[in-house]
Amino acid sequence: MAYELSWWMATLLVGTGLIAGFINILAGGGSFLTIPALMLLGIPADIANATNRVGVMLQAVEGIRGFQRKGMLPQNAIVPMLVPTVTGSLLGSLLASYMPLALLEPIILITLISMALLMVFKPSFVTPPPGTEPLSPWQSASGFAGMFFAGVYGGFIQAGVGFVLIAALAGALRYDLVRANALKMVATGVFTAIALTVFIARDQILWIPGLLLALGSVIGARLSVNFAVSVNQEVLRWLLLVIVIAVCLAVWLT
Template sequence: MEISFFSAILLVFVGLIAGGINTLAGGGSNLTLPVLMTLGMSPEIANATNRVGVALQSVAGALGFRANDKLPSEDIGPILLPTLVGGLAGAVAASFAPSWVLKPLLLGSMLTMALIILVRPSVVCPPAGTPSYRVAERPSSWWWLGIAGFYGGFVQAGVGFILLGALAGTLRYDLVRANALKLVCSLAFTVVALMVFVVRDQVLWLPGLILASGTIIGARLAVKFALVAKQQTLKWFLFVMTLCGCIAALTF
């Protein structure tokens, strides 16, 4: 696929914004997927190609949080296991599912998350001093992480909201650490999903890598912001991004 200079600049710019949004909340793929489709990709090819930027952005963001001691590493393995299993199942399902399934799934998840933030904000923003739990201490977290993984493997858009619900809601991490762990989970099932899409020959590497150059920069800038922002600021940013995700899902 040939990419014009204008298209390349557009991909980098949109990638930068999406990388920041995905690192702090979720829903950045609501921007990148429509742009990829305007370049002539089918929904299935855009969904697969988008994973290149998401994977590399997740690496950049996770390393940024780790360098500032905000990535809890002691429970990563147990967190990743159900996420990977769900991601593989979701990717296989997405590879064969009709494209019309994506919109209602995306919209439903966004509306649910927005309601949770409004009605029970403590679910995704635990009060200061709330102790966090390991997966072994909260067996119910396996189910939520597995569901998040399946959703992420099926359609990347909005998965950050689902992961934050699982990590902050069941394991009670604050939003900074939950976002750091979210990126590790996102990287894990995105790599699994990407492998499935590569085997199915659904990834266009040139636009994917151009997009990734922007998402990496966006992720690094977002980490710096997250380290100095207040929890309330991050919570309302998450809420606004959720509403934007709902709007994007309606026009997707």
């Protein structure tokens, strides 16, 4: 596929990846920056969506490594969390390869607005009180459904899936925001790997733009992990709220 990649566009991709990597670790929505950046090269939306997963995959790997080094990744929660997520992501990846991306935009906008309202009027939704015992998806019907929906949406289009994962992990399963973000990166990595497999099989990846985005994303992810574990829950909650509102506006205006 023909596209134009000048030095300044390459710089833009790396810089956009860095910003996206940083905010994706803390919240989500970075793909609302990276997919349009890829489309500036003249890449169609479906190919941009597929190519974007290269950066998301490597960013997730760096985030997982970072949280693991900091002792913030609850490993015993990984397998129970992945059952509904992987199931949903396979379905979402197949949908993404054959259906228009616009189908899920109204759903994610409603989800983001609902999450913003809950964070304002019910702060404990994403910041459980200290000492709260987290739940397994098998102990929470809403948690299981949330993780399944996150997998479907993440497999379909990456943009905004972090918010859905946080809603399930912190809101339904009651993890604090740091550990919810750590588990979010595991889930993101797994269903992104599944999505990449589908997109590679269908020859929908442009590797040079994807790896340029990935370079910035990995740097942003590393910086973000260090920031996330050094601040308190309230700071993370307010940052999450600001990012949710910003992404809501971005979706609304596009």
